[in-house]
Amino acid sequence: MRYFNNPEAFMKLMASMQSGIVATLTIFFATLIFSIPLGMVIALLRMNRRRIISLPVSLYILVMRGTPLMLQIFAIYFAIPMLTGTNLNRMTATILAFSLNYAAYFAEIFRGGIMAIPVGQHEACQVLGFTKTQTFFHVVLPQVVKRVLLPVSNEVITLVKDTSLANIIAVGELFRAAKNEASRTASVEPLFVAGLFYLLMNGVVTLVFSYLTRRMDYYKD
Amino acid sequence: MLQAINVHKSFGETGVLKGVSVRVSRGEVVAIIGRSGSGKSTLLRCMNNLETVDGGEIRIGGEALVSPGPDGKPVYKKDGELRALMLKMGMVFQDYNLFPHYSVLRNLTAPQMLVLKRSAKEAREKAMALLAKVGLEEKANEYPCNLSGGQCQRVAIARALCMDPEILCFDEPTSALDPQLTQEVLSVIRALAEEKRTMVVVTHEMNFARDVADRVIYMENGLVVEDGPAQEVLGANRSEAIRAFAGEANY
Ligand SMILES: Nc1ncnc2c1ncn2[C@@H]1O[C@H](COP(=O)(O)OP(=O)(O)OP(=O)(O)O)[C@@H](O)[C@H]1O
Ligand SMILES: [Mg+2]
Numbered sequence: 001m002r003y004f005n006n007p008e009a010f011m012k013l014m015a016s017m018q019s020g021i022v023a024t025l026t027i028f029f030a031t032l033i034f035s036i037p038l039g040m041v042i043a044l045l046r047m048n049r050r051r052i053i054s055l056p057v058s059l060y061i062l063v064m065r066g067t068p069l070m071l072q073i074f075a076i077y078f079a080i081p082m083l084t085g086t087n088l089n090r091m092t093a094t095i096l097a098f099s100l101n102y103a104a105y106f107a108e109i110f111r112g113g114i115m116a117i118p119v120g121q122h123e124a125c126q127v128l129g130f131t132k133t134q135t136f137f138h139v140v141l142p143q144v145v146k147r148v149l150l151p152v153s154n155e156v157i158t159l160v161k162d163t164s165l166a167n168i169i170a171v172g173e174l175f176r177a178a179k180n181e182a183s184r185t186a187s188v189e190p191l192f193v194a195g196l197f198y199l200l201m202n203g204v205v206t207l208v209f210s211y212l213t214r215r216m217d218y219y220k221d
Numbered sequence: 222m223l224q225a226i227n228v229h230k231s232f233g234e235t236g237v238l239k240g241v242s243v244r245v246s247r248g249e250v251v252a253i254i255g256r257s258g259s260g261k262s263t264l265l266r267c268m269n270n271l272e273t274v275d276g277g278e279i280r281i282g283g284e285a286l287v288s289p290g291p292d293g294k295p296v297y298k299k300d301g302e303l304r305a306l307m308l309k310m311g312m313v314f315q316d317y318n319l320f321p322h323y324s325v326l327r328n329l330t331a332p333q334m335l336v337l338k339r340s341a342k343e344a345r346e347k348a349m350a351l352l353a354k355v356g357l358e359e360k361a362n363e364y365p366c367n368l369s370g371g372q373c374q375r376v377a378i379a380r381a382l383c384m385d386p387e388i389l390c391f392d393e394p395t396s397a398l399d400p401q402l403t404q405e406v407l408s409v410i411r412a413l414a415e416e417k418r419t420m421v422v423v424t425h426e427m428n429f430a431r432d433v434a435d436r437v438i439y440m441e442n443g444l445v446v447e448d449g450p451a452q453e454v455l456g457a458n459r460s461e462a463i464r465a466f467a468g469e470a471n472y
Contacts, residue, residue, distance in 0.1 A: 124318035127269055128384060129308050129336040138331060142322045220366040221321045 002187045013181060013190060020177025021197065027094055027163045027173060028201075032156070034099035039106025046111055064104030070165050073097040077169045094166040102159060109151045113144035146216040153209035160201045174198075222247045222419055223268065223388050228277035230263055237263045239443040240277070245388065248417040252430035252451065255440035256466060261423040264440070265392050268421070269312045273297070281309050282387060308336070311386030315393045317377040319365040325352070325376050326361040329383050337384065344383075351379040355409050371402030375409055382413075389413070391422040407433075427467055431455040439463060 003010045046057045064072070077093040080086075088096075117140050125135040164175035178194035223245040230238040237260045245251050253261045266272040268279055270286060274295050279286040284306055290296040298306055320328050329348035333339040339347070352358045355375035365373055374394055381389055391410065395403040407429050413420060414433050424430055430437055430451060437454040439447040439462065446462055447454050454463060 118318075120314060120316060120318035121320070123271055123312075124314065124320070126271065127307070127310065127312040128332040128380070129304055130332070131304075134335050138335065139320055139322075146322070219321050219364045 002185055003189045003193075013193065016181055017174065017177045017190065017193065020172055020174040020194075023091070023166075023172055024163045024174040024197075026091065027098060027166055027171075028159060030095045031098040031102055031159060034095070035102035035106055038099060038103035040110050042103055042107035043110035043114060046107060047114065061104045061107060064101050065108075069097065069101050069162060070168055072101055073165060073169055076100075090166075090169050090171045093169065094171050098159070098162070098166075102155065105155050106152065109148050109155070110144060112151075113148040114140060116147055117143055143221065146221075149209060149213055149216060153205065156205050156209070157202050160205060161198055164198075222249075222282060223421070224278075224280040225264065225268060226278040226280070228264070228267060228279065229275045230260075230267060230272060231275055237443050238267070238274075241440070241443070241445055243438060243445065243448070245419060245421055247419055249436060250414045250418075250420045250422065250434045251436045251438060252434035253421065253423045253438045253440060254425070254427070254430055254466070255446075259440040260443045261440055262392050265312075265390050265421065265423055269310050269390060270297075270303070270307055271312075281306055308384060309387040311381035311384060311389040313374070313377050313381050313389065313391045313394050315396050317365070317370075317373040317397075319373055319377055319380070321365050324362050324364055325357065325368070328365070328376060329380050332380065333383050347383055348379070351382050352376075354382075354412075355379045356405075369402060370398045371405045374398065374402075374406045378406075378409055378413075388419045388421065391420065391424070393423050393425065395424070395426060427455060439466065441466075 003013050042057060042061070045053055046061065048054045048057075073094060076097045077088060077090065080088050080093065080096075121139055121143070122135060125139050130139070163173055166173045167176035167179070170176070174194050174197060178190040181190035182188060223243075225241055225243045228238050228241045229236070241260070241264055243251070243253075243264070253264065255261050263272060267274050268281075268286075274287055276289065276293070276295060278288040280288075285298065286303070286306060287295045287297045297303065319325075320331070323331060326345070326348055329351065330341065330344040333344035333347060334341060349358060349361065352361055355378055357372060357375055357379070360368060360372060360376075365376065368376065374397075378394075394410065395406050398406060403426070407426065410420070410422065410429075411433050422430075422434065432451075434451045436449065437447070437451045438445055439454060441462065447460060454460075455467075459467070
């Protein structure tokens with residue numbers, strides 16, 4: 001053992017992995033911030049009655065869910081500069097790929113949630129004179145949130161672990177930092193520490209979602 | 222006040238309304254009865270713009286919700302005016318359709334504030350007054366999931382009344398309720414009838430129709446077969462058709 005029985009070496013390890021942790025958290029939060037609203041927009045477009053709108057969106061969802069995220073990261077990092085001529089920063093490409101990918105998953109979860117709202121709710125809104133927008137924001141969305149919490153928590157937990165995929169375009173996130181440290185010192189301990197960190201993050205995610213679930217428990221449908 | 226003229230409606234191949242004409246005057250309570258599948262709900266839903274008609278005309282307070290265009294195809298009122306016109310109509314559903322994520326009070330105040338732009342205070346006062354009227358003041362802060370079916374339906378009635386509709390429609394408001402709960406809802410509707418509110422009630426409760434309604438409309442197969450004062454249609458001299466129908470219903 002190189003680190004676990006040596007507090008000083010362990011602190012050094014943590015310090016060298018610190019920027020990796022920051023990068024991982026950046027990918028994680030940025031993806032959530034972008035993909036959740038985007039997922040809602042995609043869900044609504046997917047449900048549009050006009051096929052010209054819903055069909056391309058279905059195709060988008062098929063491609064995003066049907067190909068490896070790793071490939072998508074590659075594609076965005078290398079293809080966008082080729083198409084647009086502007087260079088994409090590694091972190092930006094990563095966040096873009098993750099957001100587009102996770103938005104597709106969230107879209108399908110949200111679509112399921114929206115479709116599960118009884119038609120009676122829409123009809124009640126209509127006879128009361130609500131506009132479509134009021135119906136969505138005041139009646140549909142709050143009920144969808146409660147219904148999708150569980151499947152969304154699954155995705156968020158997966159996202160924590162998926163952040164490690166960014167290392168394939170050499171983003172210095174946690175997994176890459178741990179791997180580098182491990183090969184530099186010929187020890188598996190940094191990888192073990194990384195694993196613990198992912199686990200810790202998901203522990204927090206689990207707690208947050210169980211708090212949100214309890215918050216939503218004030219009514220049953 | 223409310224008028225349907227020669228309304229046609231089909232779902233795919235099956236004609237559900239085959240030329241229905243109905244007229245409801247101000248202050249009148251009209252009960253619509255008829256077998257399952259005769260088109261009662263569809264008629265009510267057409268009048269509340271929850272279904273679009275295939276032909277005919279519907280007028281609310283003298284204004285046309287829909288009327289035949291030059292080519293005979295139905296033409297609906299334009300969006301903005303349509304919403305304003307539909308505010309004259311109120312609707313109570315069989316399965317209440319309360320907003321489960323809102324407290325009883327908020328179910329009543331939210332529509333007033335969002336649609337009628339009433340202040341929170343005004344909406345609240347109106348809501349509490351109407352909850353008192355249906356006997357549910359003490360449930361104001363409960364959530365619908367904690368109420369009985371009868372209580373839910375009374376909240377739904379109060380919610381519809383909050384919007385001050387000129388015409389209130391009910392689609393089998395008691396069909397989901399057991400007999401005791403049915404009575405508490407019916408007595409609320411009876412009280413509204415005594416205030417001379419204009420109401421259209423689709424119901425299977427024949428006694429209620431006879432006692433409370435001014436007029437009874439009997440529908441069969443997408444057509445109005447009988448339309449007359451409740452005492453005539455359901456009284457001692459009732460027709461064979463009504464006898465046959467009522468024999469099956471709980472008369
Ligand atoms: N959305 C729909 N799509 C297809 N068919 C429908 C639809 N709504 C109603 N129908 C059909 O139209 C007919 C009339 O239905 P409607 O609900 O108006 O009858 P009702 O008189 O209200 O019957 P009940 O007493 O059972 O409520 C039925 O045969 C029904 O199957
Ligand atoms: Mg019906």
